[in-house]
Amino acid sequence: MATIYDIAEKLGISPSTVSRALSGRGYCKEETRKRVMQAAEEMDYAPDQSAKMLKTRVSNKVLFTVPDMCNPFYFDMIQGINDVLDPYGYLLILMDTKNRLDEEKRAIQLLREKYADGMIMVSFHFCEENIDLLNRLQAPVVLTNKYISPVGKDHFHYVWVDTQEGIKEVVRHFASQGIRRIGYVGGRLQEQTGRERYEGYRDGLQEAKLSLRAEWIRESDYTEQGGYLAGLSLFDGSHLLPEAIICANDLMAYGFLRACEEKQIRVPEDLLLAGMDNLSLSSRTYPKLTSVSLQAEEIGRTAAEMLVRRMNGYNQPIENVKLLPELVVRDSSVSHRLTP
Amino acid sequence: MATIYDIAEKLGISPSTVSRALSGRGYCKEETRKRVMQAAEEMDYAPDQSAKMLKTRVSNKVLFTVPDMCNPFYFDMIQGINDVLDPYGYLLILMDTKNRLDEEKRAIQLLREKYADGMIMVSFHFCEENIDLLNRLQAPVVLTNKYISPVGKDHFHYVWVDTQEGIKEVVRHFASQGIRRIGYVGGRLQEQTGRERYEGYRDGLQEAKLSLRAEWIRESDYTEQGGYLAGLSLFDGSHLLPEAIICANDLMAYGFLRACEEKQIRVPEDLLLAGMDNLSLSSRTYPKLTSVSLQAEEIGRTAAEMLVRRMNGYNQPIENVKLLPELVVRDSSVSHRLTP
DNA sequence: CTGAAAGCGCTAACAC
DNA sequence: GTGTTAGCGCTTTCAG
Numbered sequence: 001m002a003t004i005y006d007i008a009e010k011l012g013i014s015p016s017t018v019s020r021a022l023s024g025r026g027y028c029k030e031e032t033r034k035r036v037m038q039a040a041e042e043m044d045y046a047p048d049q050s051a052k053m054l055k056t057r058v059s060n061k062v063l064f065t066v067p068d069m070c071n072p073f074y075f076d077m078i079q080g081i082n083d084v085l086d087p088y089g090y091l092l093i094l095m096d097t098k099n100r101l102d103e104e105k106r107a108i109q110l111l112r113e114k115y116a117d118g119m120i121m122v123s124f125h126f127c128e129e130n131i132d133l134l135n136r137l138q139a140p141v142v143l144t145n146k147y148i149s150p151v152g153k154d155h156f157h158y159v160w161v162d163t164q165e166g167i168k169e170v171v172r173h174f175a176s177q178g179i180r181r182i183g184y185v186g187g188r189l190q191e192q193t194g195r196e197r198y199e200g201y202r203d204g205l206q207e208a209k210l211s212l213r214a215e216w217i218r219e220s221d222y223t224e225q226g227g228y229l230a231g232l233s234l235f236d237g238s239h240l241l242p243e244a245i246i247c248a249n250d251l252m253a254y255g256f257l258r259a260c261e262e263k264q265i266r267v268p269e270d271l272l273l274a275g276m277d278n279l280s281l282s283s284r285t286y287p288k289l290t291s292v293s294l295q296a297e298e299i300g301r302t303a304a305e306m307l308v309r310r311m312n313g314y315n316q317p318i319e320n321v322k323l324l325p326e327l328v329v330r331d332s333s334v335s336h337r338l339t340p
Numbered sequence: 341m342a343t344i345y346d347i348a349e350k351l352g353i354s355p356s357t358v359s360r361a362l363s364g365r366g367y368c369k370e371e372t373r374k375r376v377m378q379a380a381e382e383m384d385y386a387p388d389q390s391a392k393m394l395k396t397r398v399s400n401k402v403l404f405t406v407p408d409m410c411n412p413f414y415f416d417m418i419q420g421i422n423d424v425l426d427p428y429g430y431l432l433i434l435m436d437t438k439n440r441l442d443e444e445k446r447a448i449q450l451l452r453e454k455y456a457d458g459m460i461m462v463s464f465h466f467c468e469e470n471i472d473l474l475n476r477l478q479a480p481v482v483l484t485n486k487y488i489s490p491v492g493k494d495h496f497h498y499v500w501v502d503t504q505e506g507i508k509e510v511v512r513h514f515a516s517q518g519i520r521r522i523g524y525v526g527g528r529l530q531e532q533t534g535r536e537r538y539e540g541y542r543d544g545l546q547e548a549k550l551s552l553r554a555e556w557i558r559e560s561d562y563t564e565q566g567g568y569l570a571g572l573s574l575f576d577g578s579h580l581l582p583e584a585i586i587c588a589n590d591l592m593a594y595g596f597l598r599a600c601e602e603k604q605i606r607v608p609e610d611l612l613l614a615g616m617d618n619l620s621l622s623s624r625t626y627p628k629l630t631s632v633s634l635q636a637e638e639i640g641r642t643a644a645e646m647l648v649r650r651m652n653g654y655n656q657p658i659e660n661v662k663l664l665p666e667l668v669v670r671d672s673s674v675s676h677r678l679t680p
Numbered sequence: 681c682t683g684a685a686a687g688c689g690c691t692a693a694c695a696c
Numbered sequence: 697g698t699g700t701t702a703g704c705g706c707t708t709t710c711a712g
Contacts, residue, residue, distance in 0.1 A: 001452075001478070003689055014699045019691060026692080027697050044476070046452035050393035051689035054704045059390070061433070069422060075415045082409060082436060091455065093401070094434045096422055112341075112386035115431065136384070138341070254624065284594065286626030343705055354683045359707060366708085367681050391705035394688045 002043040011039055022047070053114075061091045062307065063116040065107045067124050068222065069096040071251055073277045073296050074122065077144075080300025081120060088308055090117075097123070099221075104130050111139045118311045120144070120303045124222070125191040140310035142303045145192060146320070157310065159302045159321040163193070163276065164200035166292035166325030167246060170274045171204030173290075173327060174244045177335045179272065183216030183242035185230040185252050194219070197248045197276070216242045220252055227252030231259025244272035244333070250279045250291055257285065257332075273332045276325075283330065290333035293326045342383040351379055362387070393454075401431045402647065403456040405447045407464050408562065409436040411591055413617045413636050414462065417484075420640025421460060428648055430457075439464055439561075448473045451481075458651045460484070460643045464562070465531035480650035482643040485532060486660070497650065499642045499661040503533070503616065504540035506632035506665030507586060510614045511544025513630075513667060514584045517675045519612065523556030523582035525570045525592050534559070537588045537616070556582045560592055567592030571599025584612035584673070590619045590631055597625065597672075613672045616665075623670065630673035633666045 004018040011018075013032065020026040021036035039045075053059050062085055066074040082092060093116055097103035104123055108130065111119050118140040123130065126147045134141050135155045146160040174182050184201045187194030205212050215237055220226035227247055235241070247253035253275030260267050267273050267287055275282065278293035302321050309316060344358040351358075353372065360366040361376035379385075393399050402425055406414040422432060433456055437443035444463060448470065451459050458480040463470070466487045474481050475495045486500040514522050524541045527534030545552050555577055560566035567587055575581070587593035593615030600607050607613050607627055615622065618633035642661050649656060 005689080015689090016691075016700080017698055020698085023691085029697060032697080046449065046454075048394070048689050049453045049455050050390050050397075050399070051704090052691080053390035054388070054394050054689080054706090055691045057390075057704080069419055072412060072415065075412065078434070079409055082434075086436070091450070092434050094418070094422075094432050096426070109386070110431070113389045114386075115389050281621050281624065284597075284621065284625045286624070345705080355706085356684080356708075357682055359705095360682085363707080369681060372681085388705050391688090392707080394690090394705080395707045397688080 001048075002040075002045045003048070004045075006043060007036060007039045007045060010043070011035055057114075059114060059117050060089055061093055061116040062304075062311075063093045063095060063107060063110060063119040063121075065095045065097050065104065065119065065121045065123075067097055067099040067122060069098075070223065071249075072279050072281065073249070073251075073294075076280070076296035077122070077300035077303075080297035080302075081304040082300075083297075084301050084304035084308065090308075099124055101125075101127075101130060105133060108133045108137060111137055111141075114139075118142075118307045120300075120307060124187060124193040127192075140307055142307045142310075144299055144303060146322075147192070154318060157303075157306045157319055159299055159306065159323065161294045161299065161323045161325050163292075163294070163325060164196050164203070166276060166294070166327070167197050167200030167248070168204035168207065169325070169327045170246050170276075170290075170292060170333075171201065171208055171210075173274070173329065173333060174246075174272060175204075175208035175210065177272075179243045179335065180210055181213075181216065181240070181242040181244070182210060183218075183234065183245045184248070185218045185220050185227060185234075185245060185256060186248040187222055188219055194248070201246060215239045216245075220248075222249050222251060224251045224255040224258075227255025228259050229255070231256040232263070235259065235263045235265065241271070244274070247273070247275045250275035250277040250282050250289060253289055253291070253332075254281070254285065257289075267332050268334055269336060272335060278326075278328050282328075285332075287332045288330035290330045291328055293328050295323055295326075298323060341388075342380075342385045343388070344385075346383060347376060347379045347385060350383070351375055397454070399454060399457050400429055401433055401456040402644075402651075403433045403435060403447060403450060403459040405435045405437050405444065405459065405461045405463075407437055407439040407462060409438075410563065411589075412619050412621065413589070413591075413634075416620070416636035417462070417640035417643075420637035420642075421644040422640075423637075424641050424644035424648065430648075437463070441465075441467075441470060444470050445473060448477060451477055451479045454479075458482075458647045460640075460647060464527060464533040467532075480647055482647045482650075484639055484643060486662075487532070494658060497643075497646045497659055499639055499646065499663065501634045501639065501663045501665050503632075503634065503665060504536050504543070506616060506634070506667070507537050507540030507588070508544035508547065509665070509667045510586050510616075510630075510632060510673075511541065511548055511550075513614070513669065513673060514586075514612060515544075515548035515550065517612075519583045519675065520550055521553075521556065521580070521582040521584070522550060523558075523574065523585045524588070525558045525560050525567060525574075525585060525596060526588040527562050528559055534588070541586060555579045556585075560588075562589050562591060564591045564595040564598075567595025568599050569595070571596040572603070575599065575603045575605065581611070584614070587613070587615045590615035590617040590622050590629060593629055593631070593672075594621070594625065597629075607672050608674055609676060612675060618666075618668050622668075625672075627672045628670035630670045631668055633668050635663055635666075638663060 218230035558570035
């Protein structure tokens with residue numbers, strides 16, 4: 001592959017002139033510029049990015065990490081991120097951290113090694129360890145969870161949705177229909193995301209003066225299969241079944257639906273169901289799934305916008321954006337019985 | 341950020357020794373290695389990728405380009421690609437070419453500039469222009485269409501699914517139920533993908549001795565919205581409606597379903613419907629959508645495997661893999677009437 | 681086993 | 697307007 005030196009030599013000029021001609025920065029006679037352009041074309045020249053990066057210290061890449069590649073939610077986020085980043089010429093590096101701390105640390109390491117200029121990170125669990133590494137980092141980072149480390153002085157931005165409020169809203173939705181036995185399928189309680197949503201459930205019940213019963217609660221992993229297994233396990237007991245189930249995300253709700261189908265439990269006739277994420281799928285399942293919209297695309301867009309501002313070097317104060325969840329009621333959560 | 345020079349200076353040794361110690365290549369006394377490691381740790385050292393790349397000429401990145409980021413089909417492909425690439429430490433750069441030639445050319449240009457070591461490219465339309473650029477390229481490329489350029493001597497691999505056969509299979513499926521009026525919603529006929537699938541439809545009809553009527557055919561763009569509009573337009577005419585519709589992909593079929601819903605046309609009672617891609621969604625829509633499985637994940641996996649082999653420098657002969665489509669029959673395409 | 685030195689391809693300050 | 701020169705941070709011969 002030809003370099004600017006080859007072009008310079010061929011034209012009998014200096015490499016720096018070639019560089020100026022090609023980049024358009026710095027003075028250069030129009031005529032020489034034309035000659036350079038033509039020679040570059042003829043010699044099939046293409047600038048070498050690694051050399052450019054080494055010199056300029058920018059990679060024009062953004063790292064986006066997700067805890068589960070299989071979840072379409074992140075795909076929706078990508079749309080938003082890409083919408084914003086593309087016009088700036090940023091490339092997107094996609095990484096699946098598989099909800100594992102070591103992979104998240106690896107992502108952070110990639111940033112340290114300047115694989116990318118910035119990162120948007122989705123994690124179920126921000127903890128001292130990864131937060132600490134993030135704070136050490138020079139590069140701009142945007143998280144999609146609310147997180148304020150005990151120490152304070154955080155170096156990252158975040159955009160977040162009040163999922164706790166979202167789940168509470170679902171509880172209210174059920175309670176307003178006179179439902180009293182509400183079950184819950186969530187994520188791991190040790191994880192931030194899992195705890196937040198669970199607390200929404202718990203507080204929602206309390207607010208509605210409903211009782212919380214362990215046999216109606218399952219801890220799962222946000223996957224379709226996890227929701228399916230949680231469903232089977234719930235139906236397995238000899239205890240009184242709940243009248244309604246809240247799944248902490250749509251994927252689990254789909255799995256739960258599958259379990260219902262298998263066990264001949266009709267939704268919404270025998271059991272009401274709601275999820276969270278409002279995947280585009282949810283308006284097409286049968287029955288159509290009630291879900292809390294988290295505005296995936298909007299999260300992506302907002303996160304990307306914050307990141308771009310930050311990467312453009314405006315050493316802005318750390319900003320955080322809160323987005324509001326919105327309950328989208330569909331068939332799966334509406335009781336056909338008359339409300340009392 | 342500390343460099344190997346800083347470490348060398350601090351330890352009073354040479355940078356090359358530091359480099360050897362860190363990389364593990366070349367001789368290095370165990371003791372010095374330990375000292376280097378510790379100093380690196382203390383000084384918060386991280387190797388600079390651009391410098392490394394400039395020297396080694398490898399980026400450890402693979403570019404994946406899709407014609408429409410909104411289509412979940414590519415998301416499934418990513419799963420497969422990532423499964424294969426991740427163990428090798430390759431990072432994935434995702435790019436949306438928006439089904440535009442100029443963006444495809446931009447992707448090829450990225451490869452020329454060594455943004456990535458190789459590329460997997462999905463395009464609806466390989467033509468002389470982009471194929472020519474691909475053939476000029478030094479870097480390994482895998483396409484997901486069958487393509488043999490007129491000139492021969494192609495430099496890229498491809499993995500492909502016989503979509504033509506897949507569509508024919510759908511026609512047979514309908515014909516075997518005694519259906520005679522079969523309509524079609526496809527992509528642009530000027531594009532490779534659009535033409536292939538259309539020909540499957542055309543030949544399938546011929547094979548079954550059914551007539552092809554222009555008023556039952558719509559040219560669309562593989563999006564949900566496109567399918568919706570095609571549906572409306574089909575129902576708009578005063579002509580006799582077809583008994584069954586084949587959509588060239590699932591996304592259009594979903595849109596078509598929406599149009600049916602709106603026009604109070606029941607599927608499958610009033611109209612039979614089938615799509616192609618077999619998105620995971622299709623088993624959950626109402627009615628469940630019959631679809632031709634193209635094995636997205638398998639395509640991704642296969643493409644990635646070919647690419648890795650190629651990138652590992654084994655200057656292997658160009659290989660091509662053909663995958664077989666498989667018709668997955670669900671509710672949307674099965675007539676409730678007795679077959680004659 | 682270690683060090684000196686060249687060079688990957690580009691940019692940019694500075695000199696002319 | 698153009699050329700000279702010195703890096704960016706790393707790897708890798710080649711000497712020692």
